[in-house]
Amino acid sequence: MFKKVLSLLMVSVFILTLAVGCGAGGQNDTGENEDKVKIAMVTDVGGVNDQSFNQSAWEGLQRAEEELGIEVSYLESNQDADYIPNLETLLDANNDLIWGIGYKMGNAILEAAKQNPDQKYAIIDYAYEDTPDNLVGVVFKAEQPSFLVGYIAGKMTETGKVGFVGGIKSAVIDGFDYGFHAGVKYANPDVEIIRQYAESFTDSAKGKAIATNMFQNGADIVFHAAGAVGDGVIEAAKEQGKYAIGVDRDQNYLAPDNVITSAMKRVDNAMFNMAKELKEGNFPGGQTVVYGLKEGGVDIAPTTSKHVPADILEEVEELKQKIIDGEIVVPFNEETYNEFISENIK
Amino acid sequence: MLDNILESLAFILGTTLMYSAPLIYTALGGVISENSGVVNIGLEGMMTIGAFFGATVGYYSGNPWLGFLVGGLAGGALALLHAIASVTFAADQVVSGIAINFLGPGLALFLSRMFFDGATMTRPIDLEDKIPRSLDKILTKGTFIEKVFNQYDTVYLAFILVAIIWFILYKTKLGLRIRAVGEHPKAADTLGINVYNIRYLCVFLSGVFAGFGGAAMSLAVVSNFRPTLISGQGFIALAAMIFGKWKPQGAMLACLLFGAAQGLVVFLGGTEFQVPSEILAMIPYVLTLIILMGFVGRATPPAADGVPYEKDSN
Numbered sequence: 209m210f211k212k213v214l215s216l217l218m219v220s221v222f223i224l225t226l227a228v229g230c231g232a233g234g235q236n237d238t239g240e241n242e243d244k245v246k247i248a249m250v251t252d253v254g255g256v257n258d259q260s261f262n263q264s265a266w267e268g269l270q271r272a273e274e275e276l277g278i279e280v281s282y283l284e285s286n287q288d289a290d291y292i293p294n295l296e297t298l299l300d301a302n303n304d305l306i307w308g309i310g311y312k313m314g315n316a317i318l319e320a321a322k323q324n325p326d327q328k329y330a331i332i333d334y335a336y337e338d339t340p341d342n343l344v345g346v347v348f349k350a351e352q353p354s355f356l357v358g359y360i361a362g363k364m365t366e367t368g369k370v371g372f373v374g375g376i377k378s379a380v381i382d383g384f385d386y387g388f389h390a391g392v393k394y395a396n397p398d399v400e401i402i403r404q405y406a407e408s409f410t411d412s413a414k415g416k417a418i419a420t421n422m423f424q425n426g427a428d429i430v431f432h433a434a435g436a437v438g439d440g441v442i443e444a445a446k447e448q449g450k451y452a453i454g455v456d457r458d459q460n461y462l463a464p465d466n467v468i469t470s471a472m473k474r475v476d477n478a479m480f481n482m483a484k485e486l487k488e489g490n491f492p493g494g495q496t497v498v499y500g501l502k503e504g505g506v507d508i509a510p511t512t513s514k515h516v517p518a519d520i521l522e523e524v525e526e527l528k529q530k531i532i533d534g535e536i537v538v539p540f541n542e543e544t545y546n547e548f549i550s551e552n553i554k
Numbered sequence: 555m556l557d558n559i560l561e562s563l564a565f566i567l568g569t570t571l572m573y574s575a576p577l578i579y580t581a582l583g584g585v586i587s588e589n590s591g592v593v594n595i596g597l598e599g600m601m602t603i604g605a606f607f608g609a610t611v612g613y614y615s616g617n618p619w620l621g622f623l624v625g626g627l628a629g630g631a632l633a634l635l636h637a638i639a640s641v642t643f644a645a646d647q648v649v650s651g652i653a654i655n656f657l658g659p660g661l662a663l664f665l666s667r668m669f670f671d672g673a674t675m676t677r678p679i680d681l682e683d684k685i686p687r688s689l690d691k692i693l694t695k696g697t698f699i700e701k702v703f704n705q706y707d708t709v710y711l712a713f714i715l716v717a718i719i720w721f722i723l724y725k726t727k728l729g730l731r732i733r734a735v736g737e738h739p740k741a742a743d744t745l746g747i748n749v750y751n752i753r754y755l756c757v758f759l760s761g762v763f764a765g766f767g768g769a770a771m772s773l774a775v776v777s778n779f780r781p782t783l784i785s786g787q788g789f790i791a792l793a794a795m796i797f798g799k800w801k802p803q804g805a806m807l808a809c810l811l812f813g814a815a816q817g818l819v820v821f822l823g824g825t826e827f828q829v830p831s832e833i834l835a836m837i838p839y840v841l842t843l844i845i846l847m848g849f850v851g852r853a854t855p856p857a858a859d860g861v862p863y864e865k866d867s868n
Contacts, residue, residue, distance in 0.1 A: 257671065
């Protein structure tokens with residue numbers, strides 16, 4: 209008897225947890241104004257206040273609302289299984305464009321785009337081999353800000369050794385990896401770079417162990433592109449009184465004395481630009497749009513000036529301009545890196 | 555040459571201690587619960603909630619030990635749900651444990667958004683407000699001893715608790731009762747031991763320990779909580795407990811082994827020794843499997859482990 213009651217209880221707890229998972233937000237049900245452009249986004253599991261790219265994406269849409277008068281809304285996903293139902297919900301709400309935030313939603317968005325050819329879709333951090341006409345993939349040139357922070361590291365290291373901690377090797381992480389390497393070598397060819405992959409994006413303890421090892425082996429600045437593993441990297445810098453470089457957003461707040469700069473993706477700018485293009489009728493359907501320094505899609509953190517001397521910052525600004533002008537083409541994988549080194553470093 | 559070897563060894567040993575401490579707390583939790591006859595696969599969820607409360611209370615109060623304590627109590631509170639389901643209502647202990655593993659992270663996420671303006675991760679805690687490193691001032695910087703033993707106090711507390719739990723389980727009347735309840739609850743009951751009370755106590759304590767394990771992650775290993783901070787440690791601790799044959803000292807050794815393997819992997823990954831890091835990352839798990847199969851021998855759980863006790867049934 210008790211068992212039955214209990215199993216009923218358990219089941220309801222389960223269902224409740226799942227239901228709580230997909231909370232809705234934003235102002236998405238004032239669809240009276242027909243000629244207003246409507247844009248909605250589905251967050252990945254981080255949610256809209258994740259202090260990372262979901263939050264940045266939502267800020268971009270909010271700016272589009274203020275400056276372009278676009279109607280915006282979002283749905284949060286608390287687990288991977290929420291993507292498809294969330295996309296369905298937005299499809300029914302007559303949106304002009306539906307965003308998926310994060311590569312995790314790659315397949316869900318592609319399926320939705322194929323099934324609903326009249327609905328426009330876009331996704332952050334995903335490039336398709338073959339993009340349907342109603343879909344846009346948006347990717348960032350992560351190698352460019354990585355190059356800039358690498359340059360800063362190469363100039364600022366006192367031991368002549370810096371480190372790179374990667375999450376799991378992939379094309380995206382390669383961009384950070386080789387961009388950083390190129391930047392360091394461009395600043396000073398004699399600086400040695402230690403590279404290690406954690407084979408995880410979540411194991412903070414491992415990140416801490418790797419960075420501790422790098423610091424003990426003489427590195428004094430470590431850059432990470434490893435998600436939550438990076439929390440451990442920054443923690444190690446904090447404990448050992450060394451420097452770390454953050455990623456994706458300005459991570460200085462995690463350790464104000466130790467995070468000297470961050471390689472940032474400006475997801476907000478990408479979202480805003482796309483809203484503008486959509487409003488002007490220039491939606492680049494069927495393409496993969498690449499945002500770099502030139503488009504304001506990547507940058508280094510605004511807090512960089514706290515730790516980095518003004519003369520190095522000036523040089524970084526010059527480098528930015530050179531990258532924008534195409535004078536410097538930053539490498540993004542092993543092959544382009546080797547070319548870069550043989551051309552630029554004597 | 556010798557210096558290099560010593561330095562590498564110091565790094566591996568230091569990493570072993572850092573890595574295994576949270577696992578030891580949690581595995582101890584498993585030992586207590588299962589010795590009383592309640593399977594607890596909800597350790598992961600209890601660890602997560604402990605990590606969240608540890609980081610949150612630590613951040614707002616500025617007192618890491620208070621955070622650590624509240625983290626433990628939060629784990630204990632979640633464990634009480636498991637106890638109600640599996641002891642009072644004699645439900646399937648695995649199912650209720652799985653429910654806890656869903657509930658823990660969900661609750662942590664929900665509360666995090668409440669306490670931190672909608673953010674899914676807590677604000678970082680300053681170095682001086684983390685769990686202290688008492689040996690930091692005593693040991694000379696850069697020496698072998700310093701590199702190995704300059705750890706957060708939670709590391710040493712973990713070992714002290716192993717000794718205490720060992721003593722309680724094997725040297726006290728209470729321990730005898732716990733083990734009797736885990737082996738043969740009916741016999742214990744006829745001798746006047748309250749099976750339910752003992753099991754409630756043990757499940758609660760297991761939650762407290764798992765909560766400590768989580769808080770040791772969020773207050774010592776790093777200084778903030780995020781939803782992925784606890785991803786698998788609870789299950790590794792569970793495996794370590796089985797590996798350690800349901801004994802506190804065995805579980806501790808298993809956790810140390812796992813930590814050492816991680817230290818070795820990180821060390822090898824940083825040397826010229828060319829092994830793909832994917833392969834290296836497997837070592838701790840493969841090593842655990844091999845030792846479990848080859849060297850530990852038959853591991854027998856307490857006879858009534860996982861069997862709900864109902865007074866009126868036979």
